[in-house]
Amino acid sequence: MATLTERRRETDSAATLVFDVPDWPGHLPGQHVDIKLTAEDGYSTERSYSIASPAEGDRIELTIQRVHDGEVSPYLLEGLGVGDPIEIRGPIGGWFVWRDTDPDPVVLVAGGSGVVPLMAMVRARKAAGSRIPFRLIYSVRTPEDMLYANELRARVRDDMGLDIAYAYTREAPPDWPGEVGRLKLATVATHGWPPDLMPACFVCGPTGFVEAVADILVAQGHDPRKVKTERFGPTGT
Amino acid sequence: MGIVSPGFFGRRGSGDTKLPPGQYLTHDFPVLSAGPTPRIDLDSWQFVVTTEIGQRKQWSWQELTSLPSEDITKDIHCVTKWSKLGTHWKGVPVETLLADVETAADYVMAHSYGGYTTNLPLEDLLNGQAWIAYQYDGAPLPPEHGGPARLLVPHLYFWKSAKWVRGLELMLADEPGFWETAGYHDYGDPWREQRYQGD
Ligand SMILES: Cc1cc2nc3c(=O)[nH]c(=O)nc-3n(C[C@H](O)[C@H](O)[C@H](O)COP(=O)(O)OP(=O)(O)OC[C@H]3O[C@@H](n4cnc5c(N)ncnc54)[C@H](O)[C@@H]3O)c2cc1C
DSSP states (O other), X not given: OEEEEEEEEEETTXXXXXXXXXXXXXXXXXXXXXXXXXXXXXXXXXXXXXXXXXXXXXXXXXXXXXXXXXXXXXXXXXXXXXXXXEEEEEEEOSSSOOOTXXXXXXXXXXXXXXXXXXXXXXXXXXHTTOOOOEEEEEEESSGGGOTTHHHHHHHHHHSTTEEEEEEESSOOOXXXXXXXXXXXXXXXXXXXXXXXXXXXXXXXXXXXXXXXXXXXXXXXXXXXXXXXXXEOOSOOO | OOOOOTTOOOOOOOSSOOOXXXXXXXXXXXXXXXXXXXXXXXXXXXXXXXXXXOOEEXXXXXXXXXXXXXXXXXXXXXXXXXXXXXXXXXEEEHHHHHTTOOOOOSEEEEEETTSOEEEEEGGGGXXXXXXXXXXXXXXXXXXXXXXXXXXXXXXXXXXXXXXXXXEXXXXXXXXXXXXXXXXXXXXXXXXXXXXXXXX
16 A cells, blocks of 8 residues: 655646555656556546656656646546555566666657657766667657656756757647758667667557657667567557 | 455456466457467478387378367366467367377377477377367467468467477377476466466
8 A cells, every 4th residue: 555645747737646555665767657546436447657756665656648638647646645545465566677788779769758668778877877879769749748858958968978869749839940840760879879789678658659769770670589569559650 | 365465356257157276268369379370381381290110190281270279168278377268260179180090109209390399199199189279269270370381289288289289199108398397387278277386
């Protein structure tokens, strides 16, 4: 059982929820939890949410993006109050994880809220004092949809060996020099790592996004076994 | 009953659809896989059954799709919580492929193009419970859903229905496959909510 201790706004449609989970066993960046909601009459439903924070005592952070008409995400963003209890199960998943002992360079490709588990990796890298070079390619619809915008700006400056490239699919900032649209092979090739470095590739986002990017990475020459994916949602739009 | 979530009502279904615990209904067809979608050429596609003493039996695409097939309508349940009702498939029953195979095995490892594996008890693949499916909704099975062919074992969580299947390995003892090694349940019965090891 966990308790909501804080809710921080990220964008108009997303927030980070901080939970206190007594006896939390710790986790690896990339893992997720299952949240179970139960109504008064016993009806219940569950969803998965990636952990956004690196392991840090009994505290975990989740970043929830509102899905329009969703059953669970609007409740987590507005219904659940600070101090309320909630059923959280985890950590779950032993595949889509980054370990700070892995020697390979890392490329992270995020679509929308798919940045959440990748952010946990970026944060864990810094917390561990790791020097593994990381490149993050982050695709969002519009600048207003970007999660962690200020923190990412600060980390590019302060976290040695972290590069970030942004892509906008609907609307870019006014002075944006690049194209607006879906991620292309050229962007991934320019801002990722060449395949001969054998990087670990992590791709996360809506299903359509993950399908497209994983195909691009394989087309670029990456070994499919080095491309780990996490698909968040049923739709690609 | 779990902890009540204050003010949570939820979106109930019509009430007469029965879903396994913790599942919700979707009308989309979500995709769950650990990596990129492999693209497999039908000319080199093969399906191989290997027994515990290494005997092999294999089928080309042409051979497999010439076998008597069945139309299948089943509910499917993914461990990531969605369920989809009344999905339509076409494929060859696994027992047809095992009919002439001599084995004392109790377990099977399904192997896929791309390197994935999943383990199942042999008896769960027999008696009209499992197919090698190559059509979905009247059309060739798309690659992201496991095409050209996938194992279809709808009574277990859907990761057991190995996508891009290329063979079945008969085993005397149970061994964990890819997802099972990563912490998912060895059997995966959605009605008993066997999602993870220890459930
Ligand atoms: C391993 C894993 C990790 C996840 N991590 C996160 C995370 O860190 N942050 C986060 O916000 N979400 C995450 N998700 C998605 C999350 O589990 C829910 O699917 C999401 O919050 C929607 O649930 P809902 O009940 O609000 O919407 P639902 O009631 O389930 O859906 C309402 C409608 O929206 C559609 N829909 C459902 N999910 C999405 C989606 N992701 N995008 C677009 N449309 C959708 C449905 O098809 C339906 O039509 C993760 C999913 C998985 C599988």
